[in-house]
Amino acid sequence: MxxxxxxxxPRYDPNAPPAPDDAALFAEKEPFQLFERWFDxxxxxxxxxxxxxxxxxxxxxxxxxxxMVLLKGVDARGFVFxxxxxxxxxxxxxxxxxxxLCFHWKxxxxxxxxxxxxxxxxxxxxxxxxxxxxxxxxxxxxASEQSRPLPDRLALExxxxxFALKYGxxxxxxxxxxxGYRLAPLAFEFWRDRPFRLHDRLTFTREQVDGAWVKGxxxx
Numbered sequence: 606m607x608x609x610x611x612x613x614x615p616r617y618d619p620n621a622p623p624a625p626d627d628a629a630l631f632a633e634k635e636p637f638q639l640f641e642r643w644f645d646x647x648x649x650x651x652x653x654x655x656x657x658x659x660x661x662x663x664x665x666x667x668x669x670x671x672x673m674v675l676l677k678g679v680d681a682r683g684f685v686f687x688x689x690x691x692x693x694x695x696x697x698x699x700x701x702x703x704x705x706l707c708f709h710w711k712x713x714x715x716x717x718x719x720x721x722x723x724x725x726x727x728x729x730x731x732x733x734x735x736x737x738x739x740x741x742x743x744x745x746x747x748a749s750e751q752s753r754p755l756p757d758r759l760a761l762e763x764x765x766x767x768f769a770l771k772y773g774x775x776x777x778x779x780x781x782x783x784x785g786y787r788l789a790p791l792a793f794e795f796w797r798d799r800p801f802r803l804h805d806r807l808t809f810t811r812e813q814v815d816g817a818w819v820k821g822x823x824x825x
Contacts, residue, residue, distance in 0.1 A: 617800040617801070627805065630797065631807045634818075634820065635809075635818060636790070636793040636795075636809040637679070637680075637681055639793075639795060639807075640679070640717060640793070640795075641679075643710070643713070643717065643795070644679075644708075646710075647708070647712075647713060647715075650712040651711075651712050651713075654675065655710065656675050656676040656677070657673055657674075657675060657676075657708075658673070658674060658675070658676050658686075658707060658708045659672070659706065659707040659709075660672060660674045660686065660694065660704060660705075661704060661705040661706075661707070662694050662697040662698055662701065662703075662704050663697060663701050663703075664696075664697045664700055664701060665700035665701055667701075670694070670697060672694065674688065674694075676708075677734060678726075678730070678734075678785075682789060683721065683787045683788050683789040684706060684719065684787065684788045684790070685786065685787050685788075686785070686786055686788075687734060687735075687783065687784065688751070688783075688786065689746070689749065689752075689780075690782045690783070690784045691750070691753075691782050692751035692752040693751075693752040694752075695751075695782075695784070698723050698786060702722060702724070703722055703723060704720075704721070704723050704788055705718065705719065705720045706718070706719040706720075706788060713797075714798035715795070715796060715797045715798070716796045717793065717794070717795055717796070718792075718794040718796070719788065719790045719793055719794075720791055720792045721788045721789045721790040721791045721792070721814070722788070722791065722814060723788055724786070724789065725784055725786060725787070726785030726787050730785050731779060731784055732779055734785065735779040735783065736779075740777060743777040743779075744765055744768045744769055745765065746779070746780055746783045747764075747768045747780055748768050749761065749764075789814040790814075791812075791813070792808065792809070792811075793808065793810075794806060794807070794808050795808075802825060803825050804825040805822075805825070806822060806823035806824070806825060807821075807823075808820070808821045808823060809821075
């Protein structure tokens, strides 16, 4: 593969205005407050899917896997996403209920990494979010045997048509295998780009999900 396909390292203008002061950028003493502020900025700046996050899981043997999913809820309890429990990630989470997230907001030159423990969101939460989805997405949750072999696109379209006929113009209920998952963080890392790869890295860690946060810094 040609190295011409790899973008060059960034060059920094010595006359550019200075980056935001650390005291202002990292003012919060609690990670969820800082995440909320950065996320609000990302929603204003990112052109697509500011709630997109890489979700890393591992199977029972420890073999890792990663994919992009969408954040659908966040509060002091953790980060919520939804998926088919019979999918690859659903099976991996069942075997090994620990995971990591990474938000990368390119327009802000920032990222947030999170590691923690996974639990199921309540049926009430899952039902509430499911009914908010577009009808086509609700039918798709029934039609897609997620992560399993698909002979061709026609097979999927046929299943969608079958479920559309089954539910007609009525409500489409949530499949029992379509679940919400919550990652309760044990560690956060807030990263922001600085010239010459001398980036800022702020951490929050705790020993257990109801423990106190310890704030620290890492070398770039």
